[in-house]
Amino acid sequence: MVKKINQDEFKTIDKSGVSVLDFNATWCGPCKMLAPVLEEVSEDFAGKANFYSIDTDDNPDLAREYGIMNIPAIVVLKDGEKVDMNVGFVPKEALSDFVSKNL
Amino acid sequence: MERFDIAIIGTGPAGLEAAITAKVRNKTVLLLGNKGSSDKVSKAHTIQNYLGLPNVSGEDMSKAFLAHATSMGIEITEDKVNAVYSMGKYFAIQCHSGDYEASSVIVAAGMTTMKPFPGEMEFLGRGVSYCATCDAALYKGKTAIIIAYSAADEEEAEFLAERAQKVYYLPQYEYAGNLGGNIEVTCDVKPDSIAYTEGRAYLATDKDTYTADGIFILREQIAPSQLVPGLQMDGNHIGVDRSMATNIKGLFACGDITGAPYQYIKAAGEGNVAALSAVSYLNELKKATE
Incomplete structure (x- = not known):
């Protein structure tokens, strides 16, 4: 499951282990396409990583950070530290590979 | 939304032959391209080695291709494809005037002559972007450079300028617009290369060097790897195997876009193979979901 959170909630979440943050916006076409793909990937990695969706328009500070x-x-965060980033739409297999190589 | 069996992008010999073969195999086809086939065909002087059409002019060849397709009930949808997204079991095809869905896709879009600027690919997604409307929100109070290739990009510049503090607009076409306000238009500037250091993007040109928080390149032609995110390239061409399959399941490519020789009959032949491979893929897909 990909959980939608805002920047205040982000401060309070448990960041131990691997967290995957999806930065998006409502009017961004590729973001909309990526969301269901990430949802599927998050199911495959249930228990191994936590998935969050962040609207950059509502949460500019977090996007800047x-x-x-x-x-x-x-x-991708490991124990709260940014370890990797991927920009743009990616097909499911490639997204799975990207997440699993950072586990 | 109707989900087509096969979406074909391109209406040159590869795309048309793929559509004809798909139709013979009774598949529903969305053929995206140009109702006049392809400029590369219709503008050719004479073609001497196309089987069955000796010494044919490009114009006549193009007419023969289109007549063949029309006689089989194939329609061409004139729309510009912005992106093809592999969604797992289907593809989402984003076009200028709407979105489509298909279970498989054949890319027959021809050879693009577009060359990225030095530094462009290196900083793509890190200061260099192809979509101003996507990233506009991130430019609140920031500055951006737009390298534009058509008058349609002026709208994107305005959208970005509503959020950004300043936009430098460098038209690479005959500019006759009336952009103003915080958009600074400079004509006759040829970009050379792109660099990005410590959060600043730098665009070297034949005149001044421009700097901003980010650079947008709004080309009319999109490189195949941008058209289909995740697509594996082989140099400037789409990497395919003998069945015209790419690294993305269900997505095939044929014609000039897969590499030389750039011959009409080779393109048509590959179109045939790509369509048959797409048909096999659809059968597998059907079996898997039954």
């Missing part, structure tokens, strides 16, 4: 200049952007 992670240096997001283009969306969709998928950021």
Whole structure:
């Protein structure tokens, strides 16, 4: 499951282990396409990583903090530290590979 | 939304032959392209080696191709494809005037002559972007450079300028627009290369060097790897095997876009193979879901 959160909630979530952040916006076409793909991937990685969706329009501070200049952007955190980032739409297999290589 | 069996992008010999073969195999086809086939065909002087059409002019060849397709009830949808997304079991095809869905896709869009600027691919997604409307929100209070290739991009510039503090607009076409306000238009500037350091993007040109928070390149032609995110390239061409399959399941490519020789009959032949491979894929897909 991909959980939609805002920047205040982000401060309070448990960041131990692997977290996958999806930075998006409602009017961004590729973001909309990526959302269902990420949802499927999140099911495959249930229990191994936590998935969050962040609207960059509503949460500009968080987007700035992670240096997001283009969306969709998928950021992988390990124990709260940014370890990898992928920008743009990616097909499911490639997205799965991207997440699993960061586990 | 109707989900087509096969969406075909391109109406040159590869795309048309793929559509004809798909139709013979009783598949529903969405054929996206140009009602006049392809400029590369219709503008050719004479073609001497196309089987069954000796010494044919490009114009006549193009007419023969279109007549064949029309006689089989194949329609061409004139729309510009912005992106093809592999959604797992189907493809979402985003076009200028709407979205489509298909179970498989054949890319027969021809050879693109577009060359990225030095630095462009390196900083793509990190300061370089192809979609101003996508990233506009991230430019609140920031500055951006737009390298534009058609008058249609002026709308994107305005959208970005509503959020950005300043937009430098560098038209690479005959500019006759009336952009103003915080958009600074400079004509006759040829971009050379792109660099990005410490959060600033730099565009070197034949005149000044421009700097901003990010650079947008709005080309009319999209490189195949941008058209289909995740697509594996082989140099400037789409990487395919003998069945015309790409690295993305259900997505095939044929014609000039797969590489030389750039011959009409080779393109048509590959179109035939791509369509038959798409048909096999559809059968597998059907079996898997039954």
